[in-house]
Amino acid sequence: MSADNPFRRTKIIFTLGPATDSEAMLEALFRAGADIVRLNMAHANHEWTRTVIRRIRAVSLRLGREVGIMMDIKGPEIRTGDLAAPIELRPGEIFDFTVRGGAPGDSPEEVRSVGVNYADLVKDVAVGDTVLVDNGLIRLEVLARNETRLRCRVLIPGPLGSRRHINLPGVKVNLPAFTDKDRRDTAVGIEENIDFVALSFVRSAADVEELRAFLAEHKSHARIVAKIEDRSAIDNLAEIVRACDALMVARGDLGIECPFEELPGIQRRAVRMCLSYGRPVIVATHMLESMIQQPVPTRAEITDVANAVYERSDCVMLSGETTVGKYPLECVQMLDRIARRVEAEDDAPAAPPPELTSEKTKLLHSAVVLANDLPDSRILTFTRYGFMARSLAALRPQRAPILAFTPSIELQRQLRLLRGVEPYVMPFGSEPDITIENAIVFLRNKGLIAPGDKLIIATDILSQDRLIDAVQLRTVR
Structure with missing residues (x-):
């Protein structure tokens, strides 16, 4: 960290992956000022998780700089099934999603289809709703439904591969917030004494309380980070902020579930609400996305990071930039440089304090x-x-x-x-x-x-x- 100013106010979270899980890289990232390591359990097994947690602790001890560990559990997810080969969807094509154990269902031969892992899909989605696949790259409109399939028309085409993520903007799905996989993963994290659990796709305060009860049952003092990622979370934002220990504005799925032009306003509203309730807030996803492949960020990314700092967020977070990116250390250094410069120049008046209740x-x-x-x-x-x-x-x-x-x-x-x-x-x-x-x-x-x-x-x-x-x-x- 800078010798003339050892204190950076905005904290840096990075996601661990193949590009950063070695001892040498961990040491470099900690020396560069990283504060918290995120483990994405959507892509982690328990053996790797235990190994890297112990490695993080060992490197922290050697450097004399303890960092936090956040386990980001996967949460409820709707995905397509396995395909022998990708399907190239065509504009205007009629396409079926089936729910009979991932089998093609009763779609006629001339209609191509793929299975999904969520049996209630046909109950939750209505005719006229939108189905987004693969982070919104493919868009379909629901034309009809029965007990085994959704019939859709392709609006935005593209290649559909195996196990692609499905988003249903504005649809309230009947999925548990804290899944069986989440319970198994969290139990491992508790055994390894993690510091934070990030709960994905939080829709209400009840989701947070379910995880809190699990942590209490297992005598864990880990803090809960609620990730807001869909419209339900925005509608219930105040109760979620009150219930959690910290909030993450997860702009990846949030930007798919909500109209993209609303995303900046949602971020600002979420940060301000956290400030008003005295809750820490994390701004995440696509902060330095271009640096996965390039050694410097775009000017727009620099401004995006700066805006999060100007808003007085507690943390900014890196995802793919440090899991598989070519320049993970440079990404952390870049966040450090941007945050320090903005903080040095920020002459905005003091923020209104949270309610002073005691x-x-x-x-x-x-x-x-x-x-x-x-x-x-x-x-x-x-x-x-x-x-x-x-x-x-x-x-x-x-x-x-x-x-x-x-x-x-x-x-x-x-x-x-x-x-x-x-x-x-x-x-x-x-x-x-x-x-x-x-x-x-x-x-x-x-x-x-x-x-x-x-x-x-x-x-x-x-x-x-x-x-x-x-x-x-x-x-x-």
Whole structure:
């Protein structure tokens, strides 16, 4: 990270894959400033998952920089069945999707067809609905249906291969949010002590609560990231934001399920709602897509990343760029460069704070206001369970980094998700003042604070044999 400015507020998530799962590449990415590793369980088996989690932990330990691990579980998915060879769909062609165990069903010989893995497809979809295949590259209109098939007309043609993903814009499907595969995958993640579980295709708060009950049953403290990917999620956005620990704007499927011209507004609305409720938010998908093949991004991609930073998102995320791309390290470095430059120039006024519902949050808000008024300031806080750091991050200090100390390595990894928070592990002393002095010595020895810097300390202090919340101002000597 930059020597003159060690603190980047926007966090970087990258997805692990063949291009990045070696020890050497992990070390390079961590040194470049990556904060969280995403495991995409749509393309992972359990043996590989266990191996790479342990490798990530070993590299983190060797570097002295603990990163978070996010398991992104697959969620409900509708896919076409296997084909002996791709079918080249023609404009205007009549084509059938069948649901009888993936067999051709009762389609006549002159009508080509493919099976799907979701038996209720014929119940959920109505005549006139749209069927999108292979990330929206193929578009069909439903003409008729019966108990075994959908008859469609091809509107946008293309080659249809095996196991292609199907999207049904605006259709509410009767699929579980947390599938049997998700349960098996999450159980492995819990055994390996992952830090986050990203739940795909969240449609309501009930989906989040189902996963939360599973985590509680297995005594896991992993945080839940709700991925919004379809129209139902947009309609229920407020309840989903309230129920989750963090939100991901998953622009891949979201851009297929919703009209593409609505996507920027949906992203902005989701980020603003997360800010209003004090929830972390991740902007994901296609951020540097061209860098899968090219060493530099397009100017439009640079602006896209910058807009996510200007919106004060907590994280930006890479997918294919770091799983199979040719330039994974350059992608992380590029996000780091863009974020730092935008943050240095962002002179927008302070964001309105989330609702200040308690005396503690009001006190923390006063600490942020003070930090915004003082140049060369740092916010220093101490947290056992993450509340102080999460609340301060939600208040979005304009310049001052939040230096959060915790005695828990697990919490340190989870705090990596939060905008502006730099987490450190340190045992707490028997008295708050001793802990504060130890933290100041630690930061001074690391070169992270210098004489003249202002420290706004948000913590509890001992007063008349009891702990009370307090904000202090100290000048580094």
